[in-house]
Amino acid sequence: xxxxxxxxxxxxxxxxxxxxxxxxxxxxxxxxxxxxxxxxxxxxxxxxxxxxxxxxxxxxxxxxxxxxxxxxxxxxxxxxxxxxxxxxxxxxxxxxxxxxxxxxxxxxxxxxxxxxx
Numbered sequence: 001x002x003x004x005x006x007x008x009x010x011x012x013x014x015x016x017x018x019x020x021x022x023x024x025x026x027x028x029x030x031x032x033x034x035x036x037x038x039x040x041x042x043x044x045x046x047x048x049x050x051x052x053x054x055x056x057x058x059x060x061x062x063x064x065x066x067x068x069x070x071x072x073x074x075x076x077x078x079x080x081x082x083x084x085x086x087x088x089x090x091x092x093x094x095x096x097x098x099x100x101x102x103x104x105x106x107x108x109x110x111x112x113x114x115x116x117x
Contacts, residue, residue: 008111065087
């Protein structure tokens with residue numbers, strides 16, 4: 001079993017920055033990839049960024065060049081540095097951990113990010 005705890009959300013003005021952090025505990029040896037999704041009111045949940053244990057990254061087009069995902073495999077944490085934030089980035093951000101074999105998905109409780117204009 002894996003537990004995920006997010007932190008770092010908050011209120012920031014457009015153009016500002018926030019850094020989200022996700023700490024994993026439990027059976028972390030089973031995690032093959034960790035990353036972030038987000039969901040705004042009235043919209044579906046969408047991928048923000050994902051990072052595999054081997055170092056491969058996958059970013060949504062709308063965050064490329066602005067957000068950077070990083071992972072510390074030894075500490076079992078994954079961070080999301082968010083720069084040049086836009087009001088459209090306002091959402092609840094969820095940490096995700098994924099296991100390929102066996103297939104498993106783990107989710108944090110979410111952290112609110114609000115970007116004011």
